[in-house]
Amino acid sequence: MSRAYATDEQYERWFITNCCHCGRRRHKAGSWPDGHVCRTCLDRALRVRGRCPGCGDERVLPGLRDDGLAICTDCAGFTASFRCSRCPEEGKLHRGRLCTRCALHDRLVDLLGDGSGEICPELAPLATSLLDAPRPLSILNWLYTRKGKPESPESLLRQLGRGEIALTHEAFHTLQPWRAAAHLRELLMACDVLPQLDKQICSLERWLIGHLDTITDPGHAQLVHQFATWEVLPRLRNRAENTLLTPANRRFAGEQIKLTTQFLTWLAEQDRSLETCRQADIDTWHAHHSEHERSRVRGFLLWAMASKLTRSLRLPGP
Numbered sequence: 421m422s423r424a425y426a427t428d429e430q431y432e433r434w435f436i437t438n439c440c441h442c443g444r445r446r447h448k449a450g451s452w453p454d455g456h457v458c459r460t461c462l463d464r465a466l467r468v469r470g471r472c473p474g475c476g477d478e479r480v481l482p483g484l485r486d487d488g489l490a491i492c493t494d495c496a497g498f499t500a501s502f503r504c505s506r507c508p509e510e511g512k513l514h515r516g517r518l519c520t521r522c523a524l525h526d527r528l529v530d531l532l533g534d535g536s537g538e539i540c541p542e543l544a545p546l547a548t549s550l551l552d553a554p555r556p557l558s559i560l561n562w563l564y565t566r567k568g569k570p571e572s573p574e575s576l577l578r579q580l581g582r583g584e585i586a587l588t589h590e591a592f593h594t595l596q597p598w599r600a601a602a603h604l605r606e607l608l609m610a611c612d613v614l615p616q617l618d619k620q621i622c623s624l625e626r627w628l629i630g631h632l633d634t635i636t637d638p639g640h641a642q643l644v645h646q647f648a649t650w651e652v653l654p655r656l657r658n659r660a661e662n663t664l665l666t667p668a669n670r671r672f673a674g675e676q677i678k679l680t681t682q683f684l685t686w687l688a689e690q691d692r693s694l695e696t697c698r699q700a701d702i703d704t705w706h707a708h709h710s711e712h713e714r715s716r717v718r719g720f721l722l723w724a725m726a727s728k729l730t731r732s733l734r735l736p737g738p
C-alpha cells in the first residue's frame with residue numbers, strides 16, 4: 421500500500437462520511453445523535469424554527485422525532501449547542517461560535533470602524549440597516565464576493581470606513597466598478613446617509629463621466645460638462661421633485677448631451693467656436709439636420725445664449 425494511498429484513506433475516514441440525512445458522501449460538518457451530517461443538511465436543519473413539539477419552547481428545530489416532526493436539540497439529545505457565544509440567538513454558527521448577526525456585526529465594526537471598536541457615527545445608519553436586514557447571512561456572503569479584489573464590497577466598505585470615499589454623490593460618480601458602487605450608493609441612500617436621488621439621474625450622471633472621457637477637445641468637454649451640470653441635471657432634479665422620472669426622460673437628456681457634443685465638433689470643423697458662431701452657421705446646421713437632432717440641440721443653444729457664451733441667435737422652428 422503506497423503512503424499517498426494510506427493518507428487518502430485516512431482522510432476519507434476522518435473527514436468524509438455518508439450524511440445521515442441525505443445519504444451522500446460528504447465532509448462531516450456535525451455529529452448528531454443519528455450520525456454525521458453534511459454542511460448542506462446542517463445549515464438546512466438550523467433554518468427550521470418554531471415551537472418544539474417535545475418541550476414547547478420556541479427555538480431552532482434541527483432534530484427529527486420518530487414521527488418525522490422537527491424537534492429542538494435538547495429533545496433530540498444533541499451534545500452540540502447552536503447557541504451564539506455572545507447573544508441568545510440559536511442557529512448557524514460562525515468563527516468564535518458567533519451567530520450570523522453577531523459575526524456580521526464584528527465584520528462591520530472591522531470594516532466601518534474608527535479603530536476603537538466603534539463604527540464611525542456617520543456610517544452607523546448603514547451598519548444598522550445591514551444588521552437589520554431580514555437575511556443577515558446574505559449580507560455576510562455579499563461581503564465575501566470578489567474577496568481580496570480592490571472592487572469587492574468589502575474593500576469599498578473599508579474605504580468608506582477610512583474616509584477614503586467621501587459621503588457625497590459626486591464621489592460615487594467616479595467610483596469603480598460602477599455596478600458595485602451603484603449598489604453601495606443605493607444602500608447609503610436607503611438609510612439616508614446620502615440624500616435620495618432619482619435612479620434615472622444616477623444613471624445619467626454615471627454615463628456622463630464616461631461620455632466626457634470620450635471628448636478629445638478639452639474646451640468642448642468643459643462646455644458639455646457645464647451644460648450638463650448647470651442646465652440638464654438641475655432641470656431633471658426639479659422634475660424629479662414632483663414626479664418619478666422615466667427612462668424616456670433619461671434618454672432625452674442623454675441625447676441632448678450627445679448631440680451637443682456633435683454640434684460642437686461640427687462647429688469646429690467649420691472653423692468656428694461658440695463665440696464666433698454666426699446666424700449663417702446656425703441656419704446651415706439646421707438645414708442639414710433632422711427635426712429629432714434640432715430638438716436635442718435647442719436646449720444647449722438657448723442655454724449658451726442665456727449664459728452669454730454665444731451671440732444672440734435666431735433658432736429656426738423645429
Ligand SMILES: [Zn+2]
Binds near residue numbers: 458462
Ligand atoms: Zn446531507
Ligand SMILES: [Zn+2]
Binds near residue numbers: 472492
Ligand atoms: Zn424541545
Ligand SMILES: [Zn+2]
Binds near residue numbers: 509
Ligand atoms: Zn449572536
